[in-house]
Amino acid sequence: MEPTTRRILLGRIHGAFGVRGELKLESFTEPATAIFRYQPWTLRDAQGRESNPAGAHGRETHKGVVAVIPGVADRDAAEALRGSEIWVPRSALPPPQAGEYYWVDLEGLRVVNLEGIDFGTVSHLFSTGANDVLVARGDRERMIPFLEPDYIRSVDFDAGVVTVDWDAGF
Incomplete structure (x- = not known):
């Protein structure tokens, strides 16, 4: 391979x-x-x-x-x-359904908040049992609940960007 x-x-x-x-x-x-x-x-x-x-x-x-x-x-x-x-x-995996994502496809995408502040890139995701969590690494590490549309506003594979509703101070 x-x-x-x-x-x-x-x-x-x-x-x-x-x-x-x-x-x-x-x-x-x-x-x-x-x-x-x-x-x-x-x-x-x-x-x-x-x-x-x-x-x-x-x-x-x-x-x-x-x-x-x-x-x-x-x-x-x-x-x-x-x-x-x-x-x-x-x-080897089938294409995901609309609105669904394979975690590996999200890794490496840029993460920005609604104000346009760059949080870095998606490092990985993990499950807590209650919900999934997106980990963005840039100037520091941020853990953002992967809840659409509450915190994850959009995933744009063409632009390579995940837009989040998340305060830059968190």
Whole structure:
């Protein structure tokens, strides 16, 4: 995969499931088993080593999502993948619906408030459980609730700008 290809983190391997090489996954997709729709996967371990397994498939069980990756044939091989992240190319995902965004598409956009004050660029987003939060980094870091239209007034991909209703002093 070329270094310029944008990727999205879709899940994480939590360890072995049984003795035949099946894996317990944490999936960030909705529904959780949709993770198998988006391939090819790139597995990245804690040391940054990457592999590209082909043909992963799986199912949901009462204990969560279980995956089978060709070539992972026993519990030891499955345990060796514990902690690996599952990444896919951004191009593997369908276009978002109107008014929806993939977080990775927002990263790097300029953030300005209604008065035109530049807050820097979108560093990343995270979820608090109650709502999502946009993190803008410029002269300092600002955390802005991603609530439309309350605080996020517009997202203009053509101009590369997110306009926010947020006081520059916060």
